[in-house]
Amino acid sequence: MPETHAKAAIEFRQAEFRHGDRPILKGLSLEVREGETLILLGRSGSGKTTALKLVNRLLEPNSGEVLVDGRATADWDPIRLRRQIGYVIQDAGLFPHFTVERNVGLVPELEHWPENRRKERVADVLRIVGLEPAQFAARHPGELSGGQKQRVGVARALAADPPFLLMDEPFGALDPLTRAEIQKEFLAIQQQLNKTIIFVTHDLREALLFGARIALLEAGELAGTYEPQAFLRTTEPLAAAYVATLGRGAARPTLEKSPEKRGA
């Protein structure tokens, strides 16, 4: 999957971010190649969410820069930039006053797609994420289960067919069975759609599932990037500590419940 010679679609260049005096990211340099899925793995507070938000300019680096499509985010019109980047977060962040259809069709609506094309597209992406449009389009988020909300969140991010996807622990709040189901489906989606994806997780099992390159973050610094097999074999202590959490039979992620991150 990762094509070694593809150009960098997203590039962090010595990106630093401080919250007041507290450094969150300390000079992150990292390339994400076009069409690649990159896993940002790290514990809470390691700066992975911050790194993600630098890409769609929800945050701006205090120094250094982040390039999207070869252009620094600071030089992008933030509205244009964000409409090309699908964004999925842990609690879905659906608009409670919109139906599923309006939620999913929001970016196409903002982009003034004609109504029939929008409706078609909404139905298509709902099917992609495994929701029957006839059954779900008219519902409000309050009438959905956690897993369904998250599917709608993914559909919304895909709706305008953006070349980039940012996913911030998108399946982290789901029960283990639903999570395994959605992970499997998303894996299929990811292989079909040739998108550049940054996927944030604190769960090595999930990271390995996608078979993608893993960038390990710790305390705002990049501790290394690894191909999945290399990650499992490395003797570097931090990566090894993650591998140790898998227990025996490490290479095969299973349906077992993994430690959940709570609060913070």
Place this chain on the structure above:
Amino acid sequence: MNLIQFFSAHRMEILQATGEHLWLVVIAMLLAVAVGIPLGIAVTRKPWLSKPILGSANVAETIPSLALFGFLLPVPWLGSRADRLAVAALAVYALLPIIRNTIAGIQGIDPNVREAARAMGMTDSQILFRVELPLSVPVLLAGIRVATVWTIGIATIAAAVGAGGLGEFIFRGLAMVDNRVILAGAIPAAILALFADIILGFFERRMRHAR
């Protein structure tokens, strides 16, 4: 003459005073909403505005109503007509709950929802008009309801500066020491307040259920 006979004998006067009263309240509320909601929004955008805006609205609230009418009397354009004066004073009183609930409504929105809106490339005004305001409507309406009920009560004092309304009966009744006359002002005012509460409360609940 008992109370019922008194009411039916003066029904046209009572009706007219009720109409005046309602008019004062409606204009004052429209004004307070038109000023209060933007001020509330401004506070959510620029937190440093919170102290000056909420502070002055709070201080205004503590001025006894009769005194506030007096303070506004020398203000050039306002003081020249009693109804203007009354409307302005009533609007000032209604401001605080409206500003407060606008702020509470917007700040009460799930931060994930706002972040998703930004991340999807909504502009600031799209976020305000399509997400924040619609989601704060129930809280906003609650503020307007409370303010309306207060204003209906306080508007009886407007008669003291000659702005008319149901207060006319109350002041007259006090001067004449005639309870029937006082009640001819007090009862319709209470009914108005009750109706306003019920009707606005109905809308508020409907908006809440709409999600």
